[in-house]
Amino acid sequence: MRLNSGTPPWRSTLQDPPTYPALEDTIHCDCLVVGAGMGGAMASYRLSLSGAEAVLIEKRRVGSGSSHANTGLLQISNDKSLTSCMNTFGEKNGLLFYQLSQAGVRNILDLPAKLDIDPQIIPRSSLLYASTPEDVPALREEYKNLVAHGFDSDFWEEDKIASVYSFSKPAALYSRSDAEANPFRTVHSLIAKAAMNGVHVYEQTEAKQYEFTEDGVICHTENGRIIAKKVIFAMGYETQEFKKDRGAELINTYAVMTKPLKEFPKWHERSLLWETARPYLYFRTTPEGRIIAGGKDEPLTDPERRDIRVISQSQRLLEELEALFPEIKGIEIEYSWGAVFGSTRDGLPYIGPHPKFPHCYFIEGYGGNGTVYSMIAAELLTDTIAGKHRPELDLFSLTRSAKPSPS
Helix, strand or coil: CCCEEECCCHHHHCCCCCCCCCCCCEEEEEEEEECCCHHHHHHHHHHHHHCCCEEEECCCCCCCCHHHCCCCEECCCCCCCHHHHHHHHCHHHHHHHHHHHHHHHHHHHCCHHHCCCCCCCEEEEEEEECCCHHHHHHHHHHHHHHHHCCCCEEEEEHHHHHHHECCCCCEEEEEEEEEECCHHHHHHHHHHHHHHCCCEEECCCCEEEEEECCCCEEEEECCCEEEEEEEEECCHHHHHHCCCCCCEEEEEEEEEEECCCCCCCCEHHHCEEEECCCCCCEEEECCCCCEEEEEEEEECCCHHHHHHHHHHHHHHHHHHHHHHCHHHCCCCEEEEEEEEEEEECCCCCEEEEECCEEEEEEEECCCCCHHHHHHHHHHHHHHHHCCCCCHHHHHHCCCCCCCCCCC
16 A cells, blocks of 8 residues: 655654664564554554563554654544544543543653654644634533543633634634654654664564464564564554454545745744644644645545645645735745545544454554554553553454444
């Protein structure tokens, strides 16, 4: 599966990333992690802290799949609101999902002090604005539910928004304790630290076949074998090609990054910006003074068609950005790209075991908050592999009902 089109920007931000050999031997381990994107990076890092003997393999280069197209917004709020989660899954489980996301963001914000390569993880506030006046009542209800359950959020009226931004919207939720990240640097930093802690990392090492035995899994690569007691599959959207119950609806999404601005527009705290419309537009800044704009989702096409669409969709994103911030009109795009993106029908990621794959666990962090889901998954699965029961996995079960009941 070709995951990306156009020119993602992140590789230019880390000139000499660490490299790793290909596997050419037979090795044994407690846990094999398949996929060196964000999910695999988080999992291998957490395994390295647990004392488990772990191996990480990647069929390409580290961080060159979906993580290379990730736009690095890290939020407590999800594509599915807390209100919707409580209505769908019940108050207890809906709240649990948001509490796990909150803990995930906090854990990610703790990472820079523990890593050697700066991941450019920066605390940010967020502004979720009403796309239309009709969205205001639902936004107000979401605010009431967030505050009632201890989340740090304010409801802003139109005049408050206009006082600190270049634009005006009918209403918005202003939230604290979110973050932005450089996904490419984050993946490399986590894996480099995991390798330093003893994880064996192999690039350009594709799993060709798996044998599921009574005691574990034997993974055959082109020039080697890995005999593992447990396996974590962290293959992102390519998991769709690996097992029949795919779970996610795939689409194309697009993003641009501008050239650095000489002077920044009226943009309160350089907060993350997104909207209530679905599919939504989103915007963030970078430490170098650039702006990222993303969205304009559309049905999945073949990669060649997506390659062509990058040009027109990038122009549309630039127009949306200039509409919000008229003072930057004429700014130039430096990077533009498209990518495969997916979300689940009920809005939750898939994390955990699968009955048809013994001794195995999956990280399927589908949705707009995939980096946070990767952190949640790494915490839950590392504990599970170490023998600690984590009942939260039931919420993310790969075999959960397609029609959840709030009861």
